[in-house]
Amino acid sequence: MLQQEVCFDTETTGLDANNTELVGLSFACKQGEAWYVPCPADKDATREILSVLAPVFARQDIRWVGQNLKYDMLVLRWYGYQLAGEVFDTMVAHYVIEPEGKRSMDLLSAQYLGYEPVPITELIGKKGKGQGTMRDVEVEKVREYAGEDADITLQLKYVFLPKLSEKEVEKVFYEVDNPLVKVLADMEYEGVAIDVGFLNEYSKELDREAKLAENKVFQAAGVRFNLASPRQLGEVLFEKLKLDPNAKKTKTGQYATGEDVLLKLAHNNPIVEDILAFRELTKLKSTYVDTLPQLINPKSGRVHTSYAQAVAVTGRLASNNPNLQNIPVRTDRGKEIRKAFIPRDSNHVLLSADYSQIELRIVAAISGDPNMCEAFRQGKDIHTATAARVYGVPEEEVTKEQRYKAKSVNFGIIYGQGAFGLADNLGISRSEAKAIIDNYRKEFAGITSYMDDTIAFAREKGYVQTLMGRKRWLRDINSSNFTVRGFAERNAINSPIQGSAADMIKMAMIRIHREMRRCGMKSRMIMQVHDELVFDVVADEKDAMRSLVVDNMAAALPLPNEVPVLAEAGFGLNWLEAH
């Protein structure tokens, strides 16, 4: 069947795809030519127009080209339409070609086509109070603008095609990021239900506790001031109370008052505890508890995050409005917030499935270190196995302390941490930290040589890459500046690890999405948190979904050296229970 290719763009009244109105659609099928379909403010009239286009949207043999198609797909979705065919997203193509670059349409056009399009601000004004919407612009002008966008996007595709090939990033584009676009659009459309009543109650509790903590700080300090201001706090702690004659300052000259600084000064001073409690309580309240309810979409009653697919240079997704990838989990007070993430109705439960130690498994697999690979093959607790080797004791005799330190070293490896950082992190001497690291490098010589080899590779080729061939170019890797080069070297080590993990879960998402459709599941994938997937599961699909998810996560991207990949899953009536 001959594939027809159509470039497609929507004009809307806003930027939030889940809460915007169509102003028009533009289409381009060959370069230099475009069509514009205006849509009236009347929703029913717009639906009439879309119903005429419906047979086109439903065609399996059309490939839709667009810049950030997820946005346009979401807009259509809220009007009841889905694109059945494949997609080619130019923004995502540019992301794999140049992960660090900016990629607004106007910039891409100027850079790759040598053409500067009319900026949108020319039509709707500069952003701020006075900015209008596309709805207010004469249709002739919108037609011109929209048609140009569709045409430019189609032309960009033909500039990017040879670049995907030259840069050897076709595999990651066609097998990972491009097919992920539709999966993310579906996830964002579904959203997640929030227990507002619970959050409102919790907000009051946090407020009471924050005020208590604040007053205790004022009592101890002998002054009232704005405790939320790090600058004022620093002056009180270090000038009025003189808690540390050697207080560290930030680069702008004000006192540093971060958590680690406060914990190190005056170990026994109760004011520190109250300051940190105040910080935790107000952070939870303002960032999560009071904000999430405001982001509930009135049409669905759920929150719809937006996954940024072309932002994180390593290949990870990012999440915003709201960010669902930094919901607290560490402290008891923080965990409470996860209770507010609930199934859509009483016939659903949440399923959470996460990869076990995925980044360390990837380190083992791509370094081929025999000891670490073997530990994973034997299903050992990796931090205990590490401690046993580093401290030269049998695994049964590893103490909690030793395991804790080994765990810290394992994480340090992933980030390229040195002896100073480890010492600082663990509160041990630099010499002890150095001894631990020296032992580690000896016992896991494969990892040591992987790090050396990766940096050497980067120096020679100018880039590093993931298991799926996602690349990160490191222009500073040969810098003569110690600091600048050091950053590039840590990126060289971390990017293939973090990026390969991102490749793996993205491939899992694509497989799971496909299998769920094939089986006609009514359950839905709703969240991704780097190594975790969350699903809204219909009660009678629980067993099928658990195995579908866990099996496809484990099999998505087999690792070298027979390092096994494990995913674990749990159900719950809220996210905390399921996790």
Added chain:
DNA sequence: ATAAGCACGC
């Protein structure tokens, strides 16, 4: 509006 400092996640 923008930067700084801080804190949340993986």
Added chain:
DNA sequence: GACGTACGTGCTTATA
């Protein structure tokens, strides 16, 4: 002796 752990988002304060 430098420098000192990767990738993100978003809050409040403080200044322009």
